[in-house]
Amino acid sequence: MATEALVNKIIPFSSVDGPGNRTAIFLQGCNFDCLYCHNPETINLCISCGACVKVCPVQALSWVDKPEDMSRVHHSDGDWQAKNRLHQGYVAYDVEKCVLCDACIKTCPHGSSPRIRHMTAEQVMEAVRRQIPYIRGITVSGGECTRQRDFLAELFSLARKEGLDCLLDSNGTLDFSQDPELMEVTDGVMLDIKAFGAQDHRMITGRDNTRVLAQARYLAGIGKLPEVRTVIVPGLFNGEETVRRTAQMLEPYLEIAPIRYKLIKYRPMGVRRQYALYQTPDDAYMGKLKEMVIALGFDAVIA
Ligand code: SF4
Ligand code: SF4
Incomplete structure (x- = not known):
């Protein structure tokens, strides 16, 4: 039986969702509720109230x-x-x-979106195939795409048959170490480290981060962690500590496969009104964080 996913949008060509030119597929629904989420309408699932x-x-x-x-x-x-x-x-x-x-x-009174299509993996592949001569691979993002794990495994199996590499973008709450079937068809996971400290992480996302950090180590250990990302939000949490401790944790794994550290500036665009009060970090601060990560052994840092 085919698995349907709740697809929020498909971007045919993206150069910011992993290496090379890629088709990016965004799924609806997330189990985190990050205060600074830039697409908060992708968090909740529509409850069919009809108001929209x-x-x-x-x-x-x-x-x-x-x-x-x-x-x-x-x-x-x-x-x-x-x-x-x-x-x-x-x-x-x-x-x-x-x-x-x-x-x-x-x-929408539920903070959701009705702009969702219910699509099988084959239907998404139909949309991807048009770009095949021009793309290196696909990236599935969200929301939190691993919430729709069965669909992911089906889509990646189909995409690999077409010679595409398959990345997913995750908050690290699925235990990848216990899912060899999914890992077999996944070329890499781009992982968000929202905060290193447990208290900061709970405050930002509403969830514990023990599993997130364990996933970072597991994925780095098998050479399937091409990128980690941290959104820098001055005044909300200690970004410098998170970036330093994440880089220190992952540095021993760099000899297995390269890991890029992407430092993302918080911007208030799209953020829910009650949370759009934080400052965007300036270039000097982002540059300082970048230098720190490079000094800790990373070659590839984007800030
Ligand atoms: S998107 Fe929101 S307003 Fe529209 S039906 Fe779903 S829950 Fe109701
Ligand atoms: S975004 Fe699209 S679906 Fe939503 S109200 Fe506007 S036209 Fe209608």
């Missing part, structure tokens, strides 16, 4: 009373399926009509 339908100026959204037989597909995220069944209906999205005005997202 009437605000769409071009009728790209429509209410479907009786869903098709939901048993025909298996959704990776059982939570979504249960909620959708409860409402006995759902909002259908017509990507061709949508003018990306964001009125639906601004209206």
Whole structure:
């Protein structure tokens, strides 16, 4: 039985989601609730309340009373399926009509988005195949894409048959060491280290980071950690400590395979209004962090 994923968007050509030119696929739903999330509408799953339908100026959204037989597909995220069944209906999205005005997202009382397509791995591959002569691989991001793990494994198996390399972008809450089937078809994981200190991590994301740090070590140990990322948010947490301790933890693994450290400036764009109060770090501070990571043994640092 094919697994359907909740696909938020597909970017045919991306040069910022891993090495080379890639098609990037963004899935809906995340188990973290980061204060500075730049796409907060990708966190929650739609609960089919219908409130967004009437605000769409071009009728790209429509209410479907009786869903098709939901048993025909298996959704990776059982939570979504249960909620959708409860409402006995759902909002259908017509990507061709949508003018990306964001009125639906601004209206949603649940902090979600109706601009979701339910797609099987084969359907996503159909969208990827058009770019094959021009791309090196695919990257699946989110939300947290490992929430839809079965879909990921199916998609990566198909993509590798086409000669594409397969990266995923994760917050590190799936225990990759216990999933050899997924790791077999995954060329690398780009991992977010939100904060090294447990207290800071809990404050930013609402979740513990013991598993995240263990995943960083596991992936680095098998040479499948091409990139770690930290968003630098002055005033929210101690970014310097996080970057230093992460670099120190991973330095011994650099001889196995290169790891790039990407330092990302916090910017308030897209952030929920109540959290858009932090300062964007200046170039001098980002440069100082970059120099520190280089001094700790990393060759590839982006800031
Ligand atoms: S973003 Fe698209 S779906 Fe949402 S209200 Fe605007 S046109 Fe409609
Ligand atoms: S996207 Fe939001 S407003 Fe629209 S149906 Fe889903 S929960 Fe309701």
